[in-house]
Amino acid sequence: MESLRKKFFSNPFVLTIIAIALGFCVAGLILLLAGYPPVESIRTLVESMIGRPKDISSVIIRSTPIIFTGLGVAFAIKTGLFNIGAEGQYIMGCVVATMVGSMLDFPKPVAVLMVFASAMLVSALYAGFVGLLKAHLGIHEVISGIMLNWISLYFSNWVCNLAFFHKPGTVGMYPVNDCTYTMILPAWKRSEEGQAWLAQYPVLKETLGRTDVNIGFVIAIIAAFVITYLLNHTRKGFELRAVGQNIHAARFAGINVNRSIVHAMMISGMLCGIGAASYITGQSPHTVSTLSAFENVGFNGLAVAFIAFSSPIGCLFTGLLFGGLLYGGAGLQSRVGAPTEIINIVIGVIVFFVALSYLIPRFVDRLDASRLNRKRAREAKKAQKAKKG
Amino acid sequence: MSQDTILLLAGITLMYSTPMVFAAQGSVISEVSGVVNIGIEGMMTIGAFTGAAIGYFSGNPWLGFICAGIAGALFGLIHAFASVTCKADQTVCGIAMNLIGPGLALFLSRVFFDGATQTHPVTNKIPKLFGSRGLPGSLNNLNVDMTTLIALIVSILMIYIFYFTTWGLHLRAVGEHPAAADTLGINVYKVRYICVTISGLLAGLGGAAMTLAIVPQFMPTAISGQGFIAIAAVIFGKWTPHGGYLACLLFGFAQALTVVLGGGSFAVPSEILAMLPYVLTILILILFVGRASAPKANGVPYNKGSRV
Numbered sequence: 225m226e227s228l229r230k231k232f233f234s235n236p237f238v239l240t241i242i243a244i245a246l247g248f249c250v251a252g253l254i255l256l257l258a259g260y261p262p263v264e265s266i267r268t269l270v271e272s273m274i275g276r277p278k279d280i281s282s283v284i285i286r287s288t289p290i291i292f293t294g295l296g297v298a299f300a301i302k303t304g305l306f307n308i309g310a311e312g313q314y315i316m317g318c319v320v321a322t323m324v325g326s327m328l329d330f331p332k333p334v335a336v337l338m339v340f341a342s343a344m345l346v347s348a349l350y351a352g353f354v355g356l357l358k359a360h361l362g363i364h365e366v367i368s369g370i371m372l373n374w375i376s377l378y379f380s381n382w383v384c385n386l387a388f389f390h391k392p393g394t395v396g397m398y399p400v401n402d403c404t405y406t407m408i409l410p411a412w413k414r415s416e417e418g419q420a421w422l423a424q425y426p427v428l429k430e431t432l433g434r435t436d437v438n439i440g441f442v443i444a445i446i447a448a449f450v451i452t453y454l455l456n457h458t459r460k461g462f463e464l465r466a467v468g469q470n471i472h473a474a475r476f477a478g479i480n481v482n483r484s485i486v487h488a489m490m491i492s493g494m495l496c497g498i499g500a501a502s503y504i505t506g507q508s509p510h511t512v513s514t515l516s517a518f519e520n521v522g523f524n525g526l527a528v529a530f531i532a533f534s535s536p537i538g539c540l541f542t543g544l545l546f547g548g549l550l551y552g553g554a555g556l557q558s559r560v561g562a563p564t565e566i567i568n569i570v571i572g573v574i575v576f577f578v579a580l581s582y583l584i585p586r587f588v589d590r591l592d593a594s595r596l597n598r599k600r601a602r603e604a605k606k607a608q609k610a611k612k613g
Numbered sequence: 614m615s616q617d618t619i620l621l622l623a624g625i626t627l628m629y630s631t632p633m634v635f636a637a638q639g640s641v642i643s644e645v646s647g648v649v650n651i652g653i654e655g656m657m658t659i660g661a662f663t664g665a666a667i668g669y670f671s672g673n674p675w676l677g678f679i680c681a682g683i684a685g686a687l688f689g690l691i692h693a694f695a696s697v698t699c700k701a702d703q704t705v706c707g708i709a710m711n712l713i714g715p716g717l718a719l720f721l722s723r724v725f726f727d728g729a730t731q732t733h734p735v736t737n738k739i740p741k742l743f744g745s746r747g748l749p750g751s752l753n754n755l756n757v758d759m760t761t762l763i764a765l766i767v768s769i770l771m772i773y774i775f776y777f778t779t780w781g782l783h784l785r786a787v788g789e790h791p792a793a794a795d796t797l798g799i800n801v802y803k804v805r806y807i808c809v810t811i812s813g814l815l816a817g818l819g820g821a822a823m824t825l826a827i828v829p830q831f832m833p834t835a836i837s838g839q840g841f842i843a844i845a846a847v848i849f850g851k852w853t854p855h856g857g858y859l860a861c862l863l864f865g866f867a868q869a870l871t872v873v874l875g876g877g878s879f880a881v882p883s884e885i886l887a888m889l890p891y892v893l894t895i896l897i898l899i900l901f902v903g904r905a906s907a908p909k910a911n912g913v914p915y916n917k918g919s920r921v
Contacts, residue, residue, distance in 0.1 A: 254717075357895075357899070363899070364848060366651070367848055367898065368895060370841045370842070371891040371892075372895075374891040375888050381884045382882060382885055385884065517833070517834050530705050530708065563723035563728070565715075565717075565719040566720055568716025568720075571712055572710070572712030572713030572714075572716055573709070575705060575708055575709035576709035576713070578705060578709075580695055580699050580706075
């Protein structure tokens with residue numbers, strides 16, 4: 225028997241909210257122990273995230289690449305794969321998008337499509353290699369993924385320093401050409417006419433005028449719905465999920481398991497590639513710089529996917545939360561002085577409670593059961609009394 | 614190749630592999646008992662910070678080293694609680710450790726060191742094996758840190774425990790078939806708790822081996838990937854303590870090769886050389902390892918009374 229309460233507390237959405245609330249509680253406790261005012265810090269954090277229209281717009285822009293890597297990781301989880309290599313696939317996408325974008329001089333739609341296509345292709349192949357190693361040689365995707373992450377980091381640095389791509393006087397590559405930009409009206413909003421028009425609308429001036437508003441987030445929403453459809457309503461999606469849930473049963477049912485693994489990895493990598501292309505074409509500085517360490521876009525995608533219980537639509541929201549925390553963390557440090565690393569602790573604790581969250585329905589179940597037992601005992605007592613009387 | 618170069622290579626190999634050896638032994642003991650610990654990296658980072666901070670404030674590197682182990686063990690205990698008692702998803706929980714570990718380390722660093730993400734250098738590093746006078750000539754390359762010797766001793770101890778004690782047999786049984794172990798009266802939960810806590814302890818020591826011996830301070834890039842590579846080394850070493858140790862040496866050797874080749878007038882760009890250890894690992898996995906043979910119950914929470 226399932227009580228309404230149990231149903232409520234089994235809902236992934238409710239569980240995520242509980243995990244997030246607990247994450248903030250623990251962060252507040254740590255802030256308190258470190259001598260910062262917890263309530264005010266968290267209020268400042270939220271204020272820096274959504275206080276002004278400009279902040280909201282910045283949060284959306286900041287979130288877009290993380291949403292894509294989150295979607296990639298979530299897709300892989302649904303097909304039974306743990307794509308820790310998302311970081312490397314994202315880096316490869318960025319490098320290739322910049323290489324291609326800095327050389328192209330085509331009409332806008334063609335140039336944009338070519339940049340996206342090349343980044344998607346390379347990221348998909350990079351991930352597909354992991355899938356091949358897993359399918360045919362049994363090498364665990366976590367191991368090859370970690371190695372390929374490092375290889376991509378050094379590959380990126382190598383390309384950065386090639387004479388042909390290196391922009392003199394900087395630590396990065398030549399940025400992509402204007403024809404590949406995916407911001408909304410980038411030239412117009414800086415023109416006199418555009419400035420004059422924007423001046424009439426303060427909110428638009430603050431968002432569109434001050435930040436790199438681009439089409440990436442719209443693509444992310446579309447991508448989330450497309451892969452939801454692919455997973456749940458197509459034959460291919462069914463096969464991929466079947467392999468993820470029980471590889472032996474899938475093989476027995478006649479599904480080509482090896483091919484499924486490679487395809488699933490390629491789609492996962494491709495999503496990271498779209499994220500990379502949308503970042504390079506949509507946000508300044510429109511280029512790749514020499515990296516001394518990972519920028520964690522792919523690793524953050526892991527957390528985004530976990531917190532969303534690997535639901536693609538959920539990734540849109542958790543990605544926004546994640547991007548918001550990263551963006552708001554800087555405000556927290558400048559306004560309250562609390563170290564911005566508290567953000568990583570918040571996110572880590574949320575992920576931790578997500579891992580534990582399935583305990584909640586069980587706990588509710590136990591609560592219900594004990595309540596039922598007490599009720600039965602009461603009724604039995606009553607019945608006995610009635611008998612005596 | 615001259616004798617000097619060989620000694621130099623050997624010295625750097627031992628230096629680089631030491632933190633990874635600690636972490637790899639930690640990973641082995643956890644995974645063989647049936648708990649995936651992907652949070653090794655985060656536990657190393659917290660150990661690296663604790664070691665450097667205590668080492669700086671107390672002036673005693675050994676105290677820092679021990680405290681780093683304790684800090685790692687605390688994280689191990691949390692991971693054990695989540696994955697053994699609560700039967701949570703061990704990978705997700707490990708990722709959480711990897712987020713919390715570095716986050717907390719940098720947070721505390723900013724709190725204790727005036728907003729800086731790196732600690733002040735420790736005054737006393739962990740001593741060298743043959744003291745500060747060292748060995749004559751190029752033999753001095755082999756005057757490695759004391760931690761290298763400790764890592765070797767830990768590894769030998771692990772081999773002894775795994776294959777020559779009853780408890781080692783228990784722990785392997787728990788990872789292969791916990792239900793069978795349970796029916797023989799082995800306390801599966803207790804064994805796993807101990808193993809995961811030791812795993813955190815060793816990871817913490819590995820982190821401190823970095824910040825108390827190799828570089829004298831903690832900084833954000835002090836632990837960058839060693840924990841993950843240790844996990845790879847364990848798989849490469851087929852989940853055995855000796856295999857893990859040798860795999861770490863191999864990985865250290867690949868890094869040493871990068872350093873030695875990069876120093877000379879070598880035609881290959883440094884970025885390509887830096888890829889070498891990782892390319893080598895993948896190649897070796899492709900050529901020599903074949904199907905991985907993980908402990909059967911690795912990553913599966915044990916429910917008392919379940920049949921598998």
